[in-house]
Amino acid sequence: MNAKDQRPVEINECDVLIVGAGPVGLTLANTLGLAGVSVLVLEKLDSIIDYPRAIGIDDESLRTLQAAGLAEKVQAHITPDHWMRFYTASGQCFASIEPRTDEFGWSRRNAFIQPQVDAILYQGLQRFPQVQVLLGQELQQFSQNDSGVSAEIKDSSGQQRILRAKYMVACDGGNSLIRRTLNVGFEGRTKPNQWIVVDVRNDPLGTPHVGMHCDPERPYVSAALPHGIRRFEFMVMPGETEEELSKPENLAQLMRKVVADPDKVDYIRKRVYTHNARLANQFRVNRVLLAGDAAHIMPVWQGQGYNSGMRDASNLAWKMAMVVKGQAGPSLLDSYEQERRSHARSMIHLSEVAGDIFAxxxxxxxxxxxxxxxxxxxxxxxxxxxxxxxxxxxxRYEQGVVLHQTATQNQGxxxxxxxxxxxxxxxxxxxxxxxxxxxxxxxxxxxVHGLEAPQPSPIGRMFIQPKVSTPDGETVRLDDLIGLNFAIIAWGTDPSYGMDEATLSFWKSLGARFIRVMPVGQMQHSSPTREGVLTIGDAQGRIKDWFGAQNKSIVFVRPDRFVAALASPQEVSSVTRQLAGALHAQLPSTQEAFA
Incomplete structure (x- = not known):
């Protein structure tokens, strides 16, 4: 045995090991950090990726960043209300996607520059002494047993180290070593055509939106981004190569379709991509979970690859925090795959269809x-x-931490x-x-497949995020009052009033927020509530409208802002007990509740 083999092996331990410092891993680490969980983030590169990739971020992802305490910082690198328009070869617009609503507190379609937002996520980890990032360290192999995961890593000098964690999350991309080691299938298809992506500075067009130019001779995309950046994407035709297309004369020929003088374009980078559509057969293998591109990859046409990964992080973070802190049993993590995999499949399908229509x-x-x-x-x-x-x-989650009503549903x-x-x-x-x-x-x-659906129940769907008034007279977004917690929200009444001591103690042990909502004008004359119940004003009238469409007046909202259940004031204890079962959590005994 040589001297190198005899060097002592350093062992690091944590609650959660995250492999991959992309946006999903960084978001998950930030959210777990806020929850007080110890985290190690492992990244084989010497720095986080600094070249542009995704360019579209939706309202759900911004809400996830808000929960991580970083949404306001990323606004400097986002263009809100980013419309997408489809054009024929003659330049006639045949479809325009222009959502103008903000149900979840943010504009629905937004342009952004991913490295700038990733940098904010990376810097955000400095807030947490229990979160550490290991750059330039590559996973070699791992094993797991009933008590945790052991991972062997190596740096560029060959120094090896052992990391031990209660759980490991694979955020290591579409070619995930972890997924392959686990022999988890990754089924789907690869489109036969490729696309060359060209990013330029000093936007030569200046128009503010995304144009999908459906020219059968050569389809192309033109997308305005923040800070004067523009992205062009051109289909690579049969027989063409990246090397040939990147030659100045051929690139100029491509750009001549869209700019007056291709010789005056300020290029940032050029890269050829192949569009894949693949979905992992399972998202959890005991103490190892897959997220982001390791679990699913999809074509870019609806900008949902990045956003689907952010949904994974939002769904998984609060569940993992509960499990490692002993608030819920490990079986809670099964709900991650139950809830996320089917929706990831739907987004892959949408992205494929959009691409087929475009080209x-x-x-x-x-x-x-x-x-x-x-x-x-x-x-x-x-x-x-x-x-x-x-x-x-x-x-919309049909299984998992949701209690679907079995009573009369609205007719289709x-x-x-x-x-x-x-x-x-x-x-x-x-x-x-x-x-x-x-x-x-x-x-x-x-x-349009599946449009003839019943009127949707809010259970299993994301709760709205309007602006609300606080007792101090401030107007804020609703989530800023909830934090990374459950919320029990009632219209006009104290949501805790009908709870017995055991169920009230259960929610308090989880840090749940009890919120009473009323018209702003009534706040100065509101009746007393139990201690700890927050009364807020419905500044936009949206919460009243939301409850007006339901037959129950109390909503149980999960930390990821999805509706877990509805109840009447007299059902809150029984519904709490059912939710505790779905969470694989234990309610305190009567003696403990009164202690």
Missing amino acids: PESHTAAKVRDTLMLALNAVPPVKQYFAEMRFKPMP HKTPLAGLLNRSGDTPFSRLLGLMAEKKESLFGRL
Whole structure:
């Protein structure tokens, strides 16, 4: 044995080991840090990645960053209300995605520059003495048993170290070593065509949105980004290579499609990408969990790869914190896969469909698409359907930490678009849909599949985030009053009033927030509540509208802002007991509650 082999092995221990310092790993580390969990973040590179990748961040991700205490800082690098418009080869707009609502407290579509936001996430970890980042350290192998995970890592000098953790999260990308070591399948498809991405400074166009130019000769994207950056993406045609396209004369030929003088473009970088659509067969193997690209990768066309990873971090962080702190049993982590995997599949499907519509496989299909979409765009309900981004499948958890009502549900209804398609019969619309079917089902039919759904219950869906008034007269976003906690929110009444001592003690042990909401004008004349109940004013009237659509007046909101259950004031204790079961948590005994 040589001297190098005889060097002592340093052992580091933590609650959670996160492998990969990308946005998902950094977000998860920040959120766990706020929860008081000890974390080691392992990154094989010597620094976090500094080149642009994702360019779209949605309202759900901004809400996740808000929960991590960083949303305000990233606003300097975000362009809100970033519309996406689709154009025919002749330059005619046939669809425009322009959501203008802010149900979750932030604008729904936003442009951003990922390295700048990643840097904020990285710097945010300095707030937590129990969170450490190990750069330039590569995972070699790992093992797990009933007590935890042991990981062997190595730095660039060859020095080895052992890390031990209660749990490990694989945020190590689409080629995840951890996923492959676990023999977890990663099924899906790779598109045969590639795209060359060109980022430039000193935006040569200056228009503020995203243009999806569906030219069958060579589809391309033009996207305005913050700080005068613009991204162009051009399809790589058969027989072309990255090396050839990157030559100045060929790149100038590409850019001549979009700028007046390609010789005056200030290039940042050029890179060729292949679009993949893949989903891991499982997201948890005992004490190891997969998140972000390690669990799912998808084409870029709806900007959901980054945002799906952020949903993973938001869903997993609070559950992992409860488990490692002994507030819930390990089986709670099973709900992560139950809740996230099906929605990740839906986002992959949406991204594939959007790509197929943007760049169909033949000129004939492109002409049919243009004719159909221009016709549909003339129908106000259809135009509104696309503009408001109603086609985006929002997360709704059917299993996991949710208590779905078994009582009478609202009857199903058909959306205007579904009704239109059902009434079309043997019309030009229906014949055009048939022509678009190059496979078993049409591209457009796939996009609107499932529209005839029942009126959605709020259970398993994200709760709204309006602005509210505090007793001190401030106007703030609702989440800023909740923090990384459960919230029991009631309209007009004390949500804790009907709770017995055991259930009240249970929620207090978790740090839950009890919130009573009322019209702002009533706050000065409100009746007394139990100690610890916060009374707030419904500054925008949205919470009243939300409760007005329900048949229950108390909502149980999870730390990731999803609705876990609804209850009437007299049901809060029984519902709490059911939720404790879903959380794999124990309620205190009567003696403990009174102690």
